[in-house]
Amino acid sequence: MIKILAAISLSGVVLASATQASELALSVELPQIDVAEYHRPYVAAWLQNDDSGDVTNLAVWYQLDKADDKGEQWLKDMRQWWRRSGRSLDMPVDGVTGATQQPGVYSIDTSKVAKDLASGNYKLYVEAAREVGGRELLKIPFQWPAHSAQTLETQGHSELGKIVLQLAP
Amino acid sequence: MMKSKFPFIAILALSLPLAANAHRAWVLPAATVLSGENAWVTFDAAVSNDIFYTDHAPMRLNGMKAIGPDGKEVSLQNPHTGKYRSSFDLELNKEGTYKVFSASSGLRARWETEDGKRGFWPGRGETPAPEEFKKAVPKNAKNLQVSQSSRRMETFVTAGQPNKTVFALQNAGLELQPITHPNDLFAGEKAEFRFFIDGKPAEGVEVTVIPDGSRYRNSPNEIKVQSDGKGVVSIEWPSAGRYWLEAEYQDDKAPAPATTRQGSYSATLEVLPQ
Numbered sequence: 517m518i519k520i521l522a523a524i525s526l527s528g529v530v531l532a533s534a535t536q537a538s539e540l541a542l543s544v545e546l547p548q549i550d551v552a553e554y555h556r557p558y559v560a561a562w563l564q565n566d567d568s569g570d571v572t573n574l575a576v577w578y579q580l581d582k583a584d585d586k587g588e589q590w591l592k593d594m595r596q597w598w599r600r601s602g603r604s605l606d607m608p609v610d611g612v613t614g615a616t617q618q619p620g621v622y623s624i625d626t627s628k629v630a631k632d633l634a635s636g637n638y639k640l641y642v643e644a645a646r647e648v649g650g651r652e653l654l655k656i657p658f659q660w661p662a663h664s665a666q667t668l669e670t671q672g673h674s675e676l677g678k679i680v681l682q683l684a685p
Numbered sequence: 686m687m688k689s690k691f692p693f694i695a696i697l698a699l700s701l702p703l704a705a706n707a708h709r710a711w712v713l714p715a716a717t718v719l720s721g722e723n724a725w726v727t728f729d730a731a732v733s734n735d736i737f738y739t740d741h742a743p744m745r746l747n748g749m750k751a752i753g754p755d756g757k758e759v760s761l762q763n764p765h766t767g768k769y770r771s772s773f774d775l776e777l778n779k780e781g782t783y784k785v786f787s788a789s790s791g792l793r794a795r796w797e798t799e800d801g802k803r804g805f806w807p808g809r810g811e812t813p814a815p816e817e818f819k820k821a822v823p824k825n826a827k828n829l830q831v832s833q834s835s836r837r838m839e840t841f842v843t844a845g846q847p848n849k850t851v852f853a854l855q856n857a858g859l860e861l862q863p864i865t866h867p868n869d870l871f872a873g874e875k876a877e878f879r880f881f882i883d884g885k886p887a888e889g890v891e892v893t894v895i896p897d898g899s900r901y902r903n904s905p906n907e908i909k910v911q912s913d914g915k916g917v918v919s920i921e922w923p924s925a926g927r928y929w930l931e932a933e934y935q936d937d938k939a940p941a942p943a944t945t946r947q948g949s950y951s952a953t954l955e956v957l958p959q
Contacts (some may be wrong), residue, residue, distance in 0.1 A: 534761055588721035598720060599869065603846045653959075 538661035539684040540630040541623070542574060544642055545677030548619045555647035555676055556616035558590060560597035561624055565639040566657075571601040573612045575624045580608065580615050593645035596653055600641075621677075635660055640668075644675040652676045663685060686815060695734040708732045710744055710951065711929055712785055712840050717868050717955040718842045724777045726842050727783060731770040733939065736929045737897050739770040746771050754781025756850045759784075777844035782868060784851035785842070790835035790858050792818055792943055796826035818942060831944035840953040856884030859934050859948025864917065870956040872925040879916045882934055882948050886916030890934045894920055897927040925958035 525671065552565060561574040576597070579587030588607055592598045607613060638660050645651040652675035656668045662683035670679050707886045712730040719726065730744035743766045751759045761773040777783060791814055794806045806821040813821070822829065835858025841851070847866045854860055865876035880887040890912035899905055910918045922928075932950040939946035 585722060589724065590720070592718050592720035595718075596959070598718070599871075602720065 520560070538630060538631070539682075540626045540660075541638070541682040543621055543623050543628055543678075543680045544575075545621045545672075545679070546617060546619045546644070547675075547677040548641070549646075549649065549675075551649070553648050555617055557644040557646040558594055558616065559642070559644045559676075560594045560602070561640070561642045562597060562601060563629070563633070564600060564639050564641060565634065566639065567636075568636070569600075570634075572629055572633065573605075574608065574626055574629060576607075576609065576613045577616045578604070578613065579609075581614070590645070590647065592631055593597070594643045595645075595651070596641065597643050633660055640679075640681050642672075642676060642679050644672075645676055650674050654679050656681050658683060680685065708734055708741060709736060709929065709931070710787075710838055711736060711953055712744065712749070712787075712838065713737055713842055713927065713953050714785070714842050714955070717840075717842045719777060719842065719958065721844075722778075724844045725774055726777065727772060727774045729770045729772050733769075735899050736895050737927060738900060741769065743767055743769060743771040744787075746773060748787045749773070749785065750787070751775055751783055751785045753777075753783050754779050754848050754849050754850055756853065759783065760863075774841065777842065780845035781848040782841055782851050782866070784839055786837065786839040787833070788837040788858065790833070790853075791815065792831060793834050794818065794822050794829065794831045796822060796829040798823060799825055799827070801937045830945065831939075831943045832945040832947050833939040834947045834949075836949045837892075838951045841867045854881055854884055856881075858883065859887060859890070859932060859950040861932070861950060861952065867952065867954050870922060870954060872922050872956055872958050875919055875921045877917055877919050880912050880918065880932060880934070880950070881916060881937070882946070886914070886917060887934050887948070888912055888914050890916065890918065890932050892918050892930060892932045895897050895929045895930075895931075896924070922956040928954045928956060930954055 520596060542561060546557060557578040563572040563574065580593055591602050638658055640656040640658065643653045647650065652672050654670050654672055654676055656670050656679065658668055658681060662685050666683045668681040691828055710732045712728055715727045718800040729739065730749065731739045731742065732744055733739060733741040746766060747763050749761060751761055753759045755908050759775060762776060765771060775783060796804045804826065837858055837860065847868050852862050854862065860881045862879045862881065864879055880890045892910045894908040896906055910919060910920060912918045930952045933947040936946050937944060
């Protein structure tokens with residue numbers, strides 16, 4: 517479910533002024549999950565160009581602290597990300613990969629990505645997979661660059677909470 | 686591959702239980718898509734009526750081989766043969782696609798003797814040299830049918846980025862080459878594979894695809910397709926899970942003394958959810 521909100525005032529706060537190049541901001545919510553054995557989820561967020569299929573990774577959170585890169589063993593559980601991008605990457609990736617996060621709302625730095633992103637139709641994907649838990653994949657279609665300030669949202673039901681994508685021309 | 690005076694014959698030692706026609710031989714990887722360095726995959730191999738249920742006989746591992754993403758042979762580790770199944774492990778220490786397979790081929794003959802008895806060659810479990818054919822078949826055999834028969838059974842697993850080195854054709858028997866990589870199959874999507882017989886595109890290959898889990902439903906839910914003039918079949922995966930694909934081909938373009946050419950191929954495939 518995607519809501520387009522008239523959010524000119526909102527984006528004015530979050531995003532830089534309209535005199536600059538197009539802007540893109542993303543926030544990802546990891547919900548509190550009440551289970552006996554909780555592990556922080558693996559999360560990937562990426563942009564995919566509908567025409568070229570080109571993938572731009574925004575963030576990949578996985579277990580970095582294990583000996584011998586053991587944490588890479590479960591990267592494949594983010595199945596769509598693994599297929600679209602992960603399997604062709606050399607992990608870790610500077611500016612993209614990071615440690616897993618506890619429940620909360622996270623802003624993902626997209627400033628570098630926005631600068632170089634080719635124009636076209638895109639989908640934002642956010643995928644989460646949790647050890648002894650489930651998997652969830654959410655997407656938000658959008659056009660780049662945006663013609664107007666927009667706030668696009670979608671709500672996860674299990675492994676992800678609210679995903680908010682803000683665009684400004 | 687092994688050198689032979691008979692290029693269409695004796696590609697590999699006969700390894701599959703040729704007599705087990707009613708039963709299906711399969712090898713099942715525990716996972717097909719792996720990440721991280723030095724992944725391991727464990728496999729079960731058995732012969733049974735119901736796909737992936739180990740309730741009949743183990744597959745003998747003497748003809749089972751594996752090749753890695755560089756085309757070199759990889760050894761099967763921790764092999765074990767029990768009452769109903771064999772198992773072994775594969776270490777994926779290079780990035781790319783591995784193939785686990787078993788392949789065999791040879792001449793087979795059936796005839797009737799003058800007093801009406803049936804004869805066949807080779808005998809059950811025998812793997813004679815092809816030149817013994819002339820000695821084995823009586824001169825006055827009636828209704829002699831000689832077939833050049835080949836079998837191949839495969840499955841694939843990939844660590845990291847898939848590659849296609851293991852799909853190089855051997856130009857012998859019925860073989861599959863991917864258009865869609867077999868470790869890149871997703872529910873609701875179409876996959877295309879191309880079949881070859883003795884290295885040439887095989888038209889009219891009868892392909893049956895059976896989903897796992899027949900124990901929990903009343904019908905086998907088979908998908909049946911046939912290859913086109915280019916040897917291509919297209920399969921749309923109705924749901925995620927493991928599938929067993931069987932392909933059969935027959936024609937009369939066999940090298941003498943065979944009069945028919947038969948190829949059978951099977952593969953275990955995994956389809957992932959979107």
